[in-house]
Amino acid sequence: MKRIVWSAFFAVMLVSAKICFADTIVIDDIASDTTWGATDAVYIVDRTITVVPDVTLTILPGVTVRMDEGISINVAGTLVAEGTAQSRIHITGKTVTTQVLVPPTDIVEGEVSTEQIVSFSVDEVITVLPKGLVFEPGSSGTLNYVDMTHATDPVEGDGAMIFIHNATLSHALTGIAVNGGTLSVSTTLFSNIVIPAKIGFSVDFSHSGNTFEDTEYPGWNFFGDGYSQDVHLVAGDGVYILSSSLSIPAGNSITIDPGVTLFLANNASVDIYGSLSANGTEAAPIIIA
Numbered sequence: 001m002k003r004i005v006w007s008a009f010f011a012v013m014l015v016s017a018k019i020c021f022a023d024t025i026v027i028d029d030i031a032s033d034t035t036w037g038a039t040d041a042v043y044i045v046d047r048t049i050t051v052v053p054d055v056t057l058t059i060l061p062g063v064t065v066r067m068d069e070g071i072s073i074n075v076a077g078t079l080v081a082e083g084t085a086q087s088r089i090h091i092t093g094k095t096v097t098t099q100v101l102v103p104p105t106d107i108v109e110g111e112v113s114t115e116q117i118v119s120f121s122v123d124e125v126i127t128v129l130p131k132g133l134v135f136e137p138g139s140s141g142t143l144n145y146v147d148m149t150h151a152t153d154p155v156e157g158d159g160a161m162i163f164i165h166n167a168t169l170s171h172a173l174t175g176i177a178v179n180g181g182t183l184s185v186s187t188t189l190f191s192n193i194v195i196p197a198k199i200g201f202s203v204d205f206s207h208s209g210n211t212f213e214d215t216e217y218p219g220w221n222f223f224g225d226g227y228s229q230d231v232h233l234v235a236g237d238g239v240y241i242l243s244s245s246l247s248i249p250a251g252n253s254i255t256i257d258p259g260v261t262l263f264l265a266n267n268a269s270v271d272i273y274g275s276l277s278a279n280g281t282e283a284a285p286i287i288i289a
Contacts, residue, residue, distance in 0.1 A: 001003075001044050001224075001254075007199060009012070009023055009130045009282055017150075021241050023042040024036075024041065024042070024043045024044065024194070025042050025044050025046060026045045026046070026049060027045075027046050027047050027112060027267060028049065028097070029049050029050045029051070029052060030049065030050070030051040030052065030055055030057045030077075031052050031055060031254075032055060033055055033056050033057075033245045034055075034056075034057050034058070035057075035058045035059075035060060036058070036059045036060065036063050036065070036109045037059075037062075037063060037065045037249040038062070038063075038170065039061075039062030040062050040064075041060075041062070041063050041092065041096075042064045042066060043063065043064070043066070043067075044068075044094065045065060045067045045068065045071065045073060046068050046071075047131075047134040048071040048072050048073075048131075049071070049074070049173050050073075050074040050075075050076055050226050051074070051076060051077045051078070051139075052076055052077055052080060053076045053077050053138070053139075054077055055077040055078070056077060056078040056079075057077070057078070057079050057080070058077075058080045058081075058082075059080070059081040059089055060193045061082070061083045061084045061086075061087035061088070061089065061141070061145070062080075062081075062087040062088075062089070063089050063090075064089075064090040064091075064092070065089075065090070065091045065092070066092060066093065066094045066132035066176070067091070067092070067093060067094065067132075067151070068130060069093065069094070069129055069130060069133075070081075070129070070130060071131060072130065072131040072132055072134045072156075073129050073132075073133050074134045074136060075133070075134065075135045075136060075139045075140075075160070076138070076139050077134060077139060077142055078139065078140050078141070078164045079135075079139075079140075079141040079142070079143075080134065080136070080142050080145050080147070080286070081140075081141075081142065081143050081144070082142065082144045083144060083145030083146055084145055085166070085214050087145075087213055087231075088145045088146065088147055089145065089146045089147070090148045090151075091132075091133075091144075091146060091147070091148045091151070091154075092127060092147075092148070092151075093127045093130050093149075093150040093151065094130075094151050095130055095182075095233045096129070096150045099161060104159075105202070111255050113217060113283050114253065115230055118160060126135060127149075127150045127269050128148055128232075129151060129152050129177035130131070130150075130151050131150070131151060131152055131153055131156075132146075132148065132151040132152065132153045132154040132156065133154065133155050133156070133171075133234075134156045134157075134159035135155070135156065135158070135160035135162055135178075136158065136159075136160065136177060137160065137162070137180075137181075138159065139156055139157075139160045139161075140160060140161040140162070141157075141160065141161070141163070142163045142165050143154075143163070143164045143165070144164075144166055144167070145162075145165075145166045145167070146164075146167045146168075146283070147167065147170075148167070148168070148170070148172075149168070149169075149170045149171050149172075150171045150172075151172055152172060152173050152174075152219045153172065153173060153174050153177055154172050154175055154176070154285070155169070155175065155176045155177070155178075155226070156176075156177045156178070157169070157176075157178040157179070157181055157182045157183070158178070158179050158180055158181070159179075159180040160178070160180075160181045160182075161181055161182040162176075162181070162182065162183050162184070163172070163184045163247050164169055164176070164183075164184070164188055164210075165184075165185075165186045165188065166188065167184075167188045168173070168188065168189045168191065169188065169189070169190050169191070169196070170189070170190070170191040170192050170193065170260075171192045171193070172190075172192075172193045172194075173194050173195065174194065174195045174196075174197075174198055175190050175195070175196045175197055176191045176196070176197040176198070176199070177197070177198040177199075178198075178199055178200065178203055179199075179200035179202070179203065180200060180202050181203060182203070182204040182205075183203050183205050183206075184197065184205075184206045184207070185197075185207045185210055186205075186207065186208045186209050186210065187208075187209040187210065188209075188210045188211075189210070189211050189213065190210065190211070190213070190215055190218075191212075191213040191214055192213070192215070193214075193215050193216075194216045194217070195216065195217050195221055196212055196217065196218065196220070196221075196238075197219075197221060198221050198222075199220055199221070199222050199223075200222070200223060200224060201222055201223070201229075201231045201246060202229055205234070206234065206236070206239065207220070207236045207237060208236050208237060209237060210237045210238060210281065211237070213240065213277055214243070218238065218239070219238040219239035219240065219263075220238050220240050220241065221240070221241045221242055222240055222241065222242050222243070222246075223241050223242075229252060230252050230254070230255070231246070231248065231252075231253070231254040231255070232254075232255045232257075233256045233257060233260045233262065234254070234256070234257050234260070235257045235260050235284065236259060237257035239261040239262070239263055240261065240262045240263065241262075241263045241265055242262060242263065242264050242265060242268045242270070243266055243268060244253075244266070244267050244268055245269045245270070245271065246256050246268070246269075246270050246271070247263050247270075247271045247273065248270070248271065248272045248273060248274045248275075248276070249273050250273045250274050251274055252274040252275075253275040253276070253277065254270065254272065254274075254275075254276050254277070255276075255277045255278075256276075256277070256278040256286050257267070257276065257286075258280045258281045258284035258285070258286060259280070259284035259285075259286070260286050260287070261274050261286075261288075261289075262286075262287070262288045262289070263289055264288070264289070266281070
């Protein structure tokens with residue numbers, strides 16, 4: 001009988017320990033190789049932190065990262081966030097509870113005076129908006145099976161190598177904003193985002209199998225930073241949207257692959273002083289509008 005009682009006691013203790021698992025508060029830079037895990041663990045980032053050069057931050061499947069309002073995780077080294085289809089990684093804002101004043105209902109005008117009306121307050125849980133992930137020149141990042149929601153700019157990069165696959169970017173102003181470096185995006189959902197992606201023409205960019213839902217500018221929005229380099233538009237999912245004029249100088253070229261659709265927004269133009277190669281096919285015409 002004692003053995004049964006003690007076994008039950010330890011079983012209750014183990015369940016209680018799992019339920020009471022505390023969140024991990026992060027306030028310091030990542031200065032050595034670090035792993036965030038395990039499954040169902042929650043990391044609260046209360047200030048902007050940096051993954052320093054030559055250091056890797058690894059986030060394991062099932063982890064949730066909650067960031068405070070307006071802050072970012074700056075990556076100068078390497079970020080590896082590899083979830084799975086069954087255990088995705090979640091990166092979002094912190095939740096806070098605030099009190100909201102609610103006036104009474106069912107009041108007929110003239111039956112009571114203003115002084116007699118008593119309002120009451122209720123708790124409302126809201127998600128704050130962090131900035132997101134910022135990849136610095138020379139850094140690299142892999143986001144696989146990662147859901148990023150409620151950030152103003154989930155992914156930013158300048159001269160970085162960024163690989164995003166099987167992800168969801170939602171409820172943001174700009175999903176991805178990169179200039180220079182390498183960007184690969186595949187099988188990713190962009191949802192409830194004003195501008196899914198802003199990409200400099202100098203970026204080595206590849207994309208396939210992505211979808212866009214409830215976005216104001218569906219597709220890949222490009223800005224013209226390609227003034228002294230070749231530009232290559234590859235076919236894939238989504239359309240290209242040129243939001244500022246692009247000049248191709250003498251000695252440089254722009255190549256447009258079959259199947260590409262290019263929209264010129266805001267009276268933008270492509271001014272070619274070098275060379276243009278745009279050879280569509282009957283099955284995959286090039287559309288410029």
